[in-house]
Amino acid sequence: MKTKLMLAAGLAALVLAPMVGAEPSYEEVQMIIHRDFKAKGQAKMDRLDQDVVQQVCTRAHDKPPADVAKAIEADQLAAIPVPSGSLMGDWKKGAKTAWSGKGMQWNEDPKKGAGGGCYNCHEISAQRTSFGTIGPSLKAFGKKRGHGADAQRYVYTKIYNAKAYNLCSNMPRFGTTGTLTEQQIKDLVAYLLDPNSPNNK
Ligand code: HEC
Structure with missing residues (x-):
């Protein structure tokens, strides 16, 4: 029983070891996702492409500097085409x-x-x-x-x-x-x- 437990722990350590090292870069992660994703039907490879706005977040682990975030948010808001008149549909x-x-x-x-x-x-x-x-x-x-x-x-x-x-x-x-x-x-x-x-x- 003890040996089995030791073996299991050893295996887990081996499997996990590469993950504990340095974190993969943005580019490495993109490469892996592109390698493993298979385009099918309407789900084409472009589903994997992040636009620059998303990239700012991903690269900064969702914590970009507050002033940068504020400036991009204002930009994004200004770019929304809001129809005139009532926005209340059905x-x-x-x-x-x-x-x-x-x-x-x-x-x-x-x-x-x-x-x-x-x-x-x-x-x-x-x-x-x-x-x-x-x-x-x-x-x-x-x-x-x-x-x-x-x-x-x-x-x-x-x-x-x-x-x-x-x-x-x-x-x-x-x-x-x-x-x-x-x-x-x-x-x-x-x-x-x-x-x-x-x-x-
Ligand atoms: C994948 C998850 C997800 C989906 C799908 C989603 N939302 Fe949200 N939504 C959030 C999160 C998280 C927040 C709060 C954080 C933020 O404001 O971005 C939020 C915030 C909001 C708010 C602002 C709430 C407030 O108190 O000001 C509204 C309104 C809203 N969502 C509407 C919608 C509608 C309508 C849809 C469908 C078309 C939708 N959401 C789909 C995750 C989601």
């Missing part, structure tokens, strides 16, 4: 988008559009009981933040590009990446803020 459609994780997988048709998969990270609506918790709860968001022009603008731009407020946010940039359309984002604004939305009941 909450019924927004609910569908929030609770759909479809559209981006290799075997799906990109022409059919994508969902937002918001439920993977957020609690939204008291009626739904299964959700992830990486992001804060958005339940009754409109009750807490109101549904006026400022609240609409904040939610629209946050969904469009979460990095405009928090450079190293884990939240996908749904507008910047073209994952969701302008109308889909407006519908999500309504799902979160509209007093008639089940999210605010």
